[in-house]
Amino acid sequence: MGVRTPGELVERGLATPAQAGALAPVVDRYRMQVDDYYLGLIDPDDPDDPIRRQALPDVAELVESAGELRDPIGDSVHAAAPQLVHRYRDRVLFFPTFLCPMYCRYCFRKVALNEAPVRLDDVLSGAVAYVAAHPEVREVILSGGDPLLLSDDRLDRVLGAFGALPNVERLRIHSRVPVTRPSRVDAGLVATLARHRPLFVVTHFNHPRELTPVAEAGVRALVDAGITVLNQAVLLRGVNADAETLAALFGGLLRWQVRPYYLHHLDMTVGTQHFRVSLRDGLSLVRSLRGRLSGLAWPTYVLDIPGGGGKVPVDSDFVRAEPQRGVYTLVGPQGGRWRYVDPAEHPAGFEGHPPGAERLP
Numbered sequence: 001m002g003v004r005t006p007g008e009l010v011e012r013g014l015a016t017p018a019q020a021g022a023l024a025p026v027v028d029r030y031r032m033q034v035d036d037y038y039l040g041l042i043d044p045d046d047p048d049d050p051i052r053r054q055a056l057p058d059v060a061e062l063v064e065s066a067g068e069l070r071d072p073i074g075d076s077v078h079a080a081a082p083q084l085v086h087r088y089r090d091r092v093l094f095f096p097t098f099l100c101p102m103y104c105r106y107c108f109r110k111v112a113l114n115e116a117p118v119r120l121d122d123v124l125s126g127a128v129a130y131v132a133a134h135p136e137v138r139e140v141i142l143s144g145g146d147p148l149l150l151s152d153d154r155l156d157r158v159l160g161a162f163g164a165l166p167n168v169e170r171l172r173i174h175s176r177v178p179v180t181r182p183s184r185v186d187a188g189l190v191a192t193l194a195r196h197r198p199l200f201v202v203t204h205f206n207h208p209r210e211l212t213p214v215a216e217a218g219v220r221a222l223v224d225a226g227i228t229v230l231n232q233a234v235l236l237r238g239v240n241a242d243a244e245t246l247a248a249l250f251g252g253l254l255r256w257q258v259r260p261y262y263l264h265h266l267d268m269t270v271g272t273q274h275f276r277v278s279l280r281d282g283l284s285l286v287r288s289l290r291g292r293l294s295g296l297a298w299p300t301y302v303l304d305i306p307g308g309g310g311k312v313p314v315d316s317d318f319v320r321a322e323p324q325r326g327v328y329t330l331v332g333p334q335g336g337r338w339r340y341v342d343p344a345e346h347p348a349g350f351e352g353h354p355p356g357a358e359r360l361p
């Protein structure tokens with residue numbers, strides 16, 4: 001069931017008719033879908049509820065701010081075959097679907113997800129052939145869209161096809177299904193995944209209120225099946241950008257034996273300005289957690305250089321603060337240098353430089 005239209009939000013008491021009217025152009029541009037399960041986590045009396053902000057559309061998404069991009073991390077720049085991205089030498093991303101159980105409002109692929117659907121049968125053999133022809137590729141990462149929306153049989157076929165290649169040493173799945181539709185993580189899915197170890201599942205819990213008993217059952221089943229489960233979160237204003245929330249999230253994940261892997265700085269996706277935290281605030285938040293959390297609980301805070309430069313740890317020499325507030329020099333993981341003007345500090349740019357990353361000579 002769930003909701004897919006603003007009218008259904010009114011029926012659920014999650015929007016007034018006037019609000020629903022204003023949201024119509026938002027969901028025309030960026031689709032909405034939320035299951036009953038995830039809707040049930042929303043506090044309907046709190047207009048600023050952190051669960052609501054991730055799931056339900058906001059008219060702020062219609063605002064396109066300076067420097068925002070339709071393809072913020074440069075997937076298309078590094079597309080190597082249909083639905084396959086090869087940016088780092090030893091690993092590729094493959095998108096078996098662009099469907100998700102829920103469309104996160106801050107998603108960095110929110111434009112791609114609203115373009116043509118992926119037909120797995122049209123792209124799988126080409127992707128497998130590409131990996132076979134590139135022996136330097138050691139790891140295949142299924143992303144999307146949400147790969148765990150595939151049926152068990154199709155997932156088995158995709159993992160089997162890549163896993164059978166002699167150069168592929170490990171498989172990885174990036175999925176928000178354990179968070180947004182945990183009932184999908186059933187015995188059949190877990191058994192399917194367990195056949196393809198070594199397999200790493202990277203989930204995407206952003207807030208401790210997503211750590212429910214149903215989600216726990218799914219995650220524990222994955223762990224019990226010998227799958228390594230990691231988590232990536234995105235630092236989001238109005239959702240989790242405070243030390244108490246992040247500490248509760250990371251501590252809760254460790255109780256399930258899930259290792260916090262990455263905390264992502266928000267990408268420069270169109271229509272996401274209302275979620276933005278400055279790099280400066282993100283860094284001081286993460287540093288404040290170091291003193292109180294086990295190293296096991298501490299993720300790497302990463303920035304994906306806008307335009308396709310690659311992911312870099314923020315608290316490192318890859319990200320150098322310049323004397324001017326909110327201006328940085330970035331060093332790419334595979335070379336290259338960029339000037340970065342923080343859109344959260346300089347929404348209109350700085351001394352003629354637009355917000356975002358500009359490649360330096």
Ligand SMILES: *Cc1c(COP(=O)(O)O)cnc(C)c1O
Nearest residue numbers: 085086087088091092093141311
């Ligand atoms: C994020 C990403 C990866 C995975 O990077 P890790 O640092 O290994 O988690 C791989 N390929 C692309 C294109 C990516 O964007």
